[in-house]
Amino acid sequence: MAYHPFRNIGLKLVALSLAALLWLAVGGEETAERYLPVPLEFQNVPTGLEISGDPPASVNARVRGSSGNLARMQLGEVVAVLDLRGVRSGEKLFHLLPEQVRTPFGVDVIEVSPSSFSLRVERSTVEDVLVVPEITGRPAPGYVMGKVTTDPATVRVAGPESRVQQLTRATTEPLSIERASAPLQERMAIGVADDQVRLLGAREALVTVDIIQAPVERAFADVPVRAVDVSSSLKVSLTPATVSVTVRGTRQAVARLTIDDIDAQVDLSDLQAGRYTLPVKIAPVGDVRVATVAPDHVAVRVRP
The missing domain is CATH 2.170.120 (RNA Polymerase Alpha Subunit; Chain A, domain 2)
Known part of the structure; x- marks a missing residue:
């Protein structure tokens, strides 16, 4: 086919003009x-x-x-x-x-x-760490915080080996117990303090906080002390014969307690005649625990 240089001359002139304009725009x-x-x-x-x-x-x-x-x-x-x-x-x-x-x-x-810088490249590792909830505020007067649990109790994390090994726990967003007088249960987001360590799996934990009545104390004076496991052939004298006992527990449990419920003892098992200084032991009293015993030792004389 014969070549015709002037074929489509109009289109060629338009293209040439656009190229020239572009060159002028960029070149300028x-x-x-x-x-x-x-x-x-x-x-x-x-x-x-x-x-x-x-x-x-x-x-x-x-x-x-x-x-x-x-x-x-x-x-x-x-x-x-x-x-x-x-x-x-x-x-x-x-x-x-x-x-x-x-x-x-x-x-x-x-x-x-x-133009140059150092990077530390480490082996990636995975570990399980405890979830420790962050608790803020104070319960209502007369109440204290009891047991705190999370579900799940642990969470799996991943990251550079040295950073994961330094991580001791994951935490939750703060849960306020301000003026609470009853148990609280909230679903809270989990996070870690190191931004190079990431969570795998659980992103939330169900946090349960027991709010219990604050323990109160009550003192009992002149609680009789008795000797136990003593041979019938021996006579025993205790000095002093009574002690003061302070107990601690919930207000209801402490209020129900009487001096007759408190059993102060000294154990004389396997002892022969003589003089001894022995500790005073208080037998368990339900949910109430013993805070102090004064004096906590008594002088014991054992005679035939």
Whole structure:
């Protein structure tokens, strides 16, 4: 087929005009430079390894291009890329070159700062840690906080080996017991203090806080002390013969208690005639516990 240079001459002239206008528009723009904070992207991290410490989140790049191209750059178009393919665990020094910075067409990278930095690469590990709820506030007057439980009691975490080993617990968002007079149960979010350690599985825990009546104390004077496990052939005298006992428990349990409910004893098993100083023991009294016994020892004389 014969070549006709003037075929579609109109379209060719339009294309030539557009190219000339584009050349004039670009060629007429001044070349400019700009310093930019550039996000740092880590690629091809080997399976089973993680970056530890505080790696830089960004670097500074000096870029050059036409003022129009620089003005039209969008967030995320300029990214520094560090390829960790084949890296092994340990402290490593990495270099970052201008050609490792991804830019749009017409923009060149002249300089990257810092051009080198250290990274610690560690083995990734998984552990179970306790969930310890954060409790704030005080119960209503006359009440105290009792047993605190979480469900689940532990949570699985993952991260760089050294960071996971330092982590002793996960915690929850604060649960207020301010002026509470009854048990509380809330579903709370779980978190860890180290931002390089991440949760696996459960993200919430059911926290149960028992709110119980505050214990009260009551003192009983002149509680008789009796000798137990003494041979029938022996005579015993105790000095003093009575003690003072202070008990602690719930208001209802302490109020029901009488002096006859308190059994103060000294154990004389396997003792022969003689003089002894022996401890005074109080037999258990339901849910009430003994706070003090005064005196807590008595002089014992054993005679045939």
